[in-house]
Amino acid sequence: MNEANYQYKDFVATRLYCAKCRASMPVVERLLLVLPDGYLYEYLCQECGEVLGDRKVSLKAGDQQLF
Numbered sequence: 813m814n815e816a817n818y819q820y821k822d823f824v825a826t827r828l829y830c831a832k833c834r835a836s837m838p839v840v841e842r843l844l845l846v847l848p849d850g851y852l853y854e855y856l857c858q859e860c861g862e863v864l865g866d867r868k869v870s871l872k873a874g875d876q877q878l879f
Contacts, residue, residue: 828864830857839864 830837838858845852850870854863 822869825855825865825867828855828857830860830862830864832860832862833857837864841867 824841825839827836828839829835837860839855840858841853841855843851844854844866847868850868853867853869855865855867856862857864
């Protein structure tokens with residue numbers, strides 16, 4: 813595959829819909845877990861603190877040797 817297919821590989825959200833606030837709100841990304849194969853982050857609403865989603869970042873093969 814060429815490089816254009818990886819355009820959104822490391823997508824990070826800046827705003828997500830919050831059902832509690834009933835609007836698209838800015839979010840804070842917080843590290844939730846450090847896993848053997850990557851990191852798990854969760855997105856929190858900046859206004860009310862509600863969890864709006866999560867994101868898993870996988871480690872590259874060379875980085876996994878550190879665990």
